[in-house]
Amino acid sequence: MSIATATLAASAQSLRVAGTAAIVAPYSGSEYAEAFARKGWKTVAVHLDARLRPSALADARICGPYADTVEHRGSLRQTVKALRKLGVTAVVAGSAAGIALADRIASMLDLPGGDPETSQLRCDRGAQAAALATAGVPALNSVRTTSLSEALKWAELFPLSRYVLAPAAAGVPVEPVSCTHELQVSAAWPAMRRAAARYSGDAHLVLTEDLPGRQYLVHSVTRPGHEGQPDHLITDIWAETRSADGRLDRTDLLDRHPLLTRALSVYTLRVLDALGVVRGPVMSRIVYGATRGPLLISALAAPGLSLADEALRAATGRERVADVVDAWVSPSPAELVPAPTGRRVVRVHLQPTDGGEGIDPWLGRILRQLPTVVAVSAGLQPHTAVSTPLAGAEVVLSSDEPEAVEADYRVIRALEREGLYRGGRP
Numbered sequence: 001m002s003i004a005t006a007t008l009a010a011s012a013q014s015l016r017v018a019g020t021a022a023i024v025a026p027y028s029g030s031e032y033a034e035a036f037a038r039k040g041w042k043t044v045a046v047h048l049d050a051r052l053r054p055s056a057l058a059d060a061r062i063c064g065p066y067a068d069t070v071e072h073r074g075s076l077r078q079t080v081k082a083l084r085k086l087g088v089t090a091v092v093a094g095s096a097a098g099i100a101l102a103d104r105i106a107s108m109l110d111l112p113g114g115d116p117e118t119s120q121l122r123c124d125r126g127a128q129a130a131a132l133a134t135a136g137v138p139a140l141n142s143v144r145t146t147s148l149s150e151a152l153k154w155a156e157l158f159p160l161s162r163y164v165l166a167p168a169a170a171g172v173p174v175e176p177v178s179c180t181h182e183l184q185v186s187a188a189w190p191a192m193r194r195a196a197a198r199y200s201g202d203a204h205l206v207l208t209e210d211l212p213g214r215q216y217l218v219h220s221v222t223r224p225g226h227e228g229q230p231d232h233l234i235t236d237i238w239a240e241t242r243s244a245d246g247r248l249d250r251t252d253l254l255d256r257h258p259l260l261t262r263a264l265s266v267y268t269l270r271v272l273d274a275l276g277v278v279r280g281p282v283m284s285r286i287v288y289g290a291t292r293g294p295l296l297i298s299a300l301a302a303p304g305l306s307l308a309d310e311a312l313r314a315a316t317g318r319e320r321v322a323d324v325v326d327a328w329v330s331p332s333p334a335e336l337v338p339a340p341t342g343r344r345v346v347r348v349h350l351q352p353t354d355g356g357e358g359i360d361p362w363l364g365r366i367l368r369q370l371p372t373v374v375a376v377s378a379g380l381q382p383h384t385a386v387s388t389p390l391a392g393a394e395v396v397l398s399s400d401e402p403e404a405v406e407a408d409y410r411v412i413r414a415l416e417r418e419g420l421y422r423g424g425r426p
Contacts, residue, residue, distance in 0.1 A: 018039070018040040018041055018042075019041055019042075019087075019089035019090060019328075019329075020041065020042045020043070020044060020067075020086060020087050020088050020089055020090070021036050021041050021042070021043050021044070021088070021089070021090040021091070021092055021328060022043075022044045022045075022046050022070070022083050022086075022088045022090070022091045022092070022102075022105065023036075023043055023044070023045055023046065023066075023092050023093075023094040023098075024046040024072075024091065024092065024093050024094055024098030024101050024102040024105065025046065025047075025048050025053075025093065025094050025095045025097040025098030025101065025102075026045050026046075026062050026064065026094030026095065026098070027057055027060045027062070027094065027095040027097060028094060028095045028302070028303045028305060029063075029064075029303075029305060030062075030063045030064030030065070031303070031305060031321045032064075032092065032094060032303065032321060032324070032325070033045070033064030033065050033066055034064060034065060034321075035321040035322055035324075035325045036325055036329070037065045039325060039329045041090075041329065042067040043064070043065065043066050043067060044066060044067060044068045044069070044070060044083065044086050044088060045062045045064070045066040045068075045069045045070070045094075046069075046070050046071075046072055046079065046083070046094075046098070046101070046105070047062055047069055047070070047071045047072065048071075048072050048097065048098075048101075049071060049072060049073040049074065051074070052072065052073075052074060053097060053201070054097065054197070054198060054199055054200050054201040055197075055198050055201075056198050056199045057097060067086075068086055070082045070083060070086070072101065076101075076104055076105070076108065079105065080105055080108045080109060083105065083109065084109060088109060088111070089111065090111060090112070090328040091105050091106040091109065091111055091113055092280065092324075092328065093280070093301065093302050094302075094303065095302055095303065096123055096169070096170070096171045096172075096200070096300060096302045097200075097201075098302070099114075099119055099122055099123045099301055099302055100116070100119040100120070100123070103115065103116040103119045104116045104119075112224070112278065112279050112328075113278070113279065114276055114277065114278055114279075114301070115276055115278075118131075118275075118276040121274075121275040121276055122275055122276070122277060122282070122299065122300070122301035123169060123170055123171070123300055123301060123302070124144070124168050124169060124170065124202075124204075125142075125144075125166065125168055125169075125170050125206050125208075125297065125298040125299075126142060126143075126144025126168040126204060126206040127144065127168075128170075128271075128275060128296060128298065128299055129141075129142045129144075129206075129208070129296070130144075131274055131275060132271065132274050132275075132296060134274075135270075135273075135274035137267075137270045137271060137274050137296075138267075138292065138293065138294075138295055139295060139296060140208045140209055140211060140287075140295050140296070140297065141158055141208065141209045142206050142207060142208035142209070143206070143207050143208075144168050144204055144205070144206050145204065145205065145207075146193070146203050146204050146205070148185075148186060148189045151165075151185060151189075151205070151207045152182050152185065152186070154207060155182060155185065155207065158209065160209050160210070161180065161210075162178055162179065162180055162209075162210035163178070163179045163180075163185065163207055163208065163209065163210055164176045164177070164178055164179070164207070164208050164209070164210045165177045165179055165185055165188050165189070165192055165205060165206075165207050166192070166205065166206055166208070167192065167195065167196035167199070167200060167202075167204075167205060167206070168196065168202060168204035168205060168206045169196060169199070169200030169202050169204075170285075170298035170299060170300040171283075171298070171300040171302065172195070172196065172199035172200050173199060173392075174192070174195045174196065174199060177192065178210055178246070185207065189205070192205055193205060211287050211289045211292065211295060212289060212290075213287045213288045213289040213290065214239060214240065214241075214287070214288055215239075215240045215285060215286065215287050215288075215297065216237060216238065216239050216240065216254075216264055216285070216286045216287075216288060216294075217237070217238040217240070217251070217283060217284070217285055217286075217304075218234060218236075218237050218238075218264055218265070218268045218283070218284040218285075218286055219234070219235050219236045219237070219238075219281070219282075219283055219284075219304055219320070220232055220233060220234050220235060220268060220272060220277075220281070220282050220283075220284070221233050221235055221280065221281050221282075221323045221324055221326075221327055222272065222277050222278060222279050222280060222281075222282070222327060223279060223326065223327040224279070230272075230273075230277065230278045230279065232268075232269050232272045232273075232277065233323075234256075234265045234268060234269070235316075235318050235320070235323055236253060236256075236312060236316060236318065237253075237254045237256065237261050237264055237265070238251045238252060238253055238254065238347075239251065239252045239254050243351065247349075247351050248349045249348075249349060249351075250346055250347060250348050250349060250409065251308075251346070251347040251349070252344075252345070252346050252347075253308075253312065253315060253316075253344070253345035253346070256340070260288070263288075263293065263294060264286060264288070264294055267286065267293070267294040267296075268284050268286065268294075271284060271296050271299060272284075272299075275299060275301075277301060279327050279328070280301060280324060280327050281301065281302070281303060281304060281320075281323070281324045281327075282299055282300065282301045283299070283300050283302075283304035284296060284298070284299040285297040285298045285299070303321075303324070304320070305320060305321070306347070307347070307375050307376075307377060307394055307396055308345060308347050308375065308396045309321075310374070310375065311343075311345045311374050311375065311396050311398040312345060314341065314343055314374075314398060315340065315341055315342075315343035315344070315345045315398060316340045316341070317340065317341065341400070342400060343398055343399065343400050344397075344398060344399055344400070344401075344402045344405045345396065345397070345398045346396070346397045346398075346405055346409060347394050347395075347396055347397075348394060348395045348396075348397060348409055348412050349392075349393075349394050350377075350380075350390060350393045350394060350395065350412075350416070350420075351416065352390040352391070352393070352421045353416075353421050358379075358390070358421070359379065359380055359390070359420060359421065360419055360420055360421070360422045361382075363415050363418060363419065363420045364380055364382070364420065365382070366411075366415060367380065367395065367411075367412060367415055367420070368380065368382070370397075370408040370411060370412070371399070371404060371408060372397040372398060372399040372401075372404050372405050372408045373395055373396070373397060373408065374396050374397065374398045375395070375396040376393075376394075376395050376396070377392070377393035377394050377395070378393075379393045380393060380395065390421065395412060397409060
């Protein structure tokens, strides 16, 4: 196991070999297919039959330079037969919906992948907490269930000042709900179950302790190491800041040298081992408490692509998609391991007011022309349709001058106060 360092990768045994990769449920975008193609690989999209997808993915489509497409209709034998005929030599989960199926396909093809018996550990926060406790890795107290009464009984056994209710499935776009007593848990339960089922196909929820502390996103990629043992590489760590009303304010890329980031890295390496991660990407959400240190909230072994990935590459030399592809494709013998440049990267999460109907054109133009702005969400692009949702919109700031980034951050918040979300100004 290792933490990313700026050295020259020059292993004589590291040879690039072309092959065919099956990307299972590639609903996160076409970046993986394109990255494999740049390495000289062919790609096959494994598309899930509509009956097998969560309802939120009912209209999901696949796009990218795929040589073939195989539709999985429920018969694992038929899907594996088709992929074997196409000469597939690697199986990759293209989204959270493909994690379990990718493990099963890889196992039947006798290709590298996670143990199908433990797939849930790499996408379900309730199963993860239990696995960490069993492995002796510090974890949050929690209960995973579909029963409200069972959740309330657990809360009686663990009386706390605050709880968090969330879908068991990691990575779904459903905000956890903080609760102080059983009435709030009961009130939030029905809508949370419906949302969990809609986005993941699983109605299980997790009620957990609400540990005060800052939350961090730790990205990692795992590849074969010494004697075939998994080698976990921590690629980047981000710190979240929330406003007084609990909304996500900003997410900052952290330097990898301070003691805090090292503590988060060491803890994450233990988590990855406990969850049976053997190859590919994982995005871990971790809370750091003053008295208990780092504790896992959730981990997801699926693509963690974001609007800030290009800024990440400029700041660290690491390209997220390329890192993941290299878990299956050995880099060339003289390929440089990326070195950090020291650039600051901040993802500013916009906070649109209720009833906002788009972006004021004049103020939006000012925002886009700020010196450190390197990327903006679709809703902030010029000539965007008024119907484009602003929820989850963000602005990426990056510069080698931290003061300039902070100045532009303050300007963005000022533009919000001045009416950024009014829209319609000529």
